[in-house]
Amino acid sequence: MDLSLGVTQGSVLGPLLFIIFINDLPTVINRCKVVVYADDTALLTANRDIKVIEAVSQDELNIIFNWFTDMQ
Numbered sequence: 001m002d003l004s005l006g007v008t009q010g011s012v013l014g015p016l017l018f019i020i021f022i023n024d025l026p027t028v029i030n031r032c033k034v035v036v037y038a039d040d041t042a043l044l045t046a047n048r049d050i051k052v053i054e055a056v057s058q059d060e061l062n063i064i065f066n067w068f069t070d071m072q
Contacts, residue, residue, distance in 0.1 A: 025064070
């Protein structure tokens, strides 16, 4: 895949720009808790029914996928 945008790997600005970029992620998630630390991100959800957990997780991952693809 050819990329026309980006930051050189190992650059000083890379981590800062990533944090600025990912900082808005919690605002698009509705039903999971988002934990962001440096370059690690976790979605947390809980329910007694595993099917509900699966459905909520998949819905949120779809939202995240669309959020990332809309940025291009």
